[in-house]
Amino acid sequence: MSKDTSLVGLDAILKELGSFGKYNIINYAFFLFPCFLAGMYGSVYVFEASDIDYRCRINECENINNTNIWLEYAIPKEKDRYSKCLRFSAIESDINSNSSCTVDAFDTSVAEKCTSYVYSDEDSAVKDFDLGCQNWKRTLIGTIHNSGLFLSLPLTGIISDRYGRKLALSVAALMNCIFGFLRSFSTNYIMMVAFEFLEAGFGAGAYTTAFVLAMELVGPKGRVFGNTLINVVYVCGLMSLAGLSWILQDWRTLLRVIYAPSCLVFSYLWILNESIRWLLSKGRHDEAVAILQKAAKMNNVELSDQALAPLQEMEKKPIEEKEEIDVEPKPSVFLQVIKSSIIIKRLLCCSFLWITCTFVYYGLSINSVSLAGNKYINFMLVAFIEIPANFTCLFVLDRFGRKKVMIIMYILSAILCISLSFLPKNQTWWSLIFYLSGKFSITVAYSSVYIYVSEVFPTNVRQSLLAVCSSTGRIGSTLAPLTPLLALYYDNLPSIFFGTLAVMAGLLVFTLPETINVPLPDSIEEAERLSKAKRRKPEDLP
Incomplete structure (x- = not known):
């Protein structure tokens, strides 16, 4: 068999x-x-x-706590939101101190990529590893x-x-x-x-x-x-x-x-039983029958001799016959x-x-x-x-x-x-x-x-x-x-x-x-x- x-x-x-x-x-x-x-x-x-809110760091103006004063002049808008990755170019001669962050301090016709970012308080690896605009x-x-x-x-x-x-x-x-x-x-x-x-x-x-x-x-x-x-x-x-x-x-x-x-x-390595179907596919019938009997006992079921017959026949076969079957060239x-x-x-x-x-x-x-x-x-x-x-x-x-x-x-x-x-x-x-x-x-x-x-x-x-x-x-x-x-x-x-x-x-x-x-x-x-x-x-x- x-x-x-x-x-x-x-x-x-x-x-x-x-x-x-x-x-x-x-x-x-x-x-x-x-x-x-x-x-x-x-x-x-x-x-x-996760993606979080951030914007360009405007080094010239960051010390001014009220961003409403200068943010609109420093960062362009995209779809009614401040751009995450672009800023307006600063006019160096017009920025001598943080108090000068006005519309005249930026060239709103020239946008450039950010070099650093200010992140929101949200938690994300984007913030931890500075992945802004990447x-x-x-x-x-x-x-x-x-x-x-x-x-x-x-x-x-x-x-x-x-x-x-x-x-x-x-x-x-x-x-x-x-x-x-x-x-x-x-x-x-x-x-x-x-x-x-x-x-x-x-x-x-x-x-x-x-x-x-x-x-x-x-x-x-x-x-x-x-x-x-x-x-x-x-x-x-x-x-x-x-x-x-x-x-x-x-x-x-x-x-x-x-x-x-x-x-x-x-810990399942010691707790769980192996798959019965896998054991049978490997010819480990003794272990499979033992697990089936354990399952039947737990389920309060008595397995019929007719159902167990194929497995019991294989279990009772002499070792030599089993080996002969297993070594058939396939x-x-x-x-x-x-x-x-x-x-x-x-x-x-x-x-x-x-x-x-x-x-x-x-x-x-x-x-x-x-x-x-x-x-x-x-x-x-x-x-x-x-x-x-x-x-x-x-x-x-x-x-x-x-x-x-x-x-x-x-x-x-x-x-x-x-x-x-x-x-x-x-x-x-x-x-x-x-x-x-x-x-x-x-x-x-x-x-x-x-x-x-x-x-x-x-x-x-x-x-x-x-x-x-x-x-x-x-x-x-x-x-x-x-x-x-x-x-x-x-x-x-x-x-x-x-x-x-x-x-x-x-x-x-x-x-x-x-x-x-x-x-x-x-x-x-x-x-x-x-x-x-x-x-x-x-x-x-x-």
């Missing part, structure tokens, strides 16, 4: 255990904690290096943070698939704690961005590992609800981030408060993936869907702090809209299928984002409604993609291929922090970019197979057959 055969029987066992018994609930509670923290870590740079440096902080995911997700995926989900989660969380905490002591810009990269580069995989553990804990009928729980907790992390930023008003203290708890997740799993044109095409499509989701999702979140009103409340609103979006996923994914939902939500998000450029500037409330609706749509699409990708790839490479999609998709989240720079040329240019990409993604979904009511594939062959698979009725599923 092969490993794949034993994996086939696991869905039947999970059905008898129940999707959310005591064992599942306790384990989910553990998985939700790093997901909550990930919600804060993924967007902390928005408040860590928007590219400010936005680059988020880009460098997200670029770390190109390293983290494949690295965590390899560790997870080779050495276990539990180890990958624990180590990634420890890296979050160490590098995130150290970043709060940054003494210069270079030190800050270096730790941004290292924290994400070695720790961002904690979320995807917790997600995979959660998906492998339940059968097909529990996946969507489990995914919804994880996403809602992630949103709570986002809202908590905005709330803590508002209360603390100190980015260094904020980093210490949110990163310290991540060290607790390292091509490597990754070689099988490369040779499968179906899997490769699917991998490319899913990667593009992920790029679109991250670009639009993070782009809308980041640009929300530039909307009119309180930036903390705006961020909370844009985050909060994800909660009804995730519950919408819960009701529509199992009813209408993954493909229909993704197509509709991508196209709807595109229409809403592009429509923002046609709204009059004085329609603040309508702009907010369209903005939130666009975030709602892309969140439903993002949640659908996350669960869809976990369903179309086989168990033995699921985390690795999910990591490939996720890390490739981070091209979107890496570029998203730069989108505020587009608004310098045209206010709604970022939204137009979001909408265009979403249309392309919606059309691409038509080429993918439906996975509703289909058991998780455990081998390359099963994954390939998804395109031809006949959907099973919900009552027949584990």
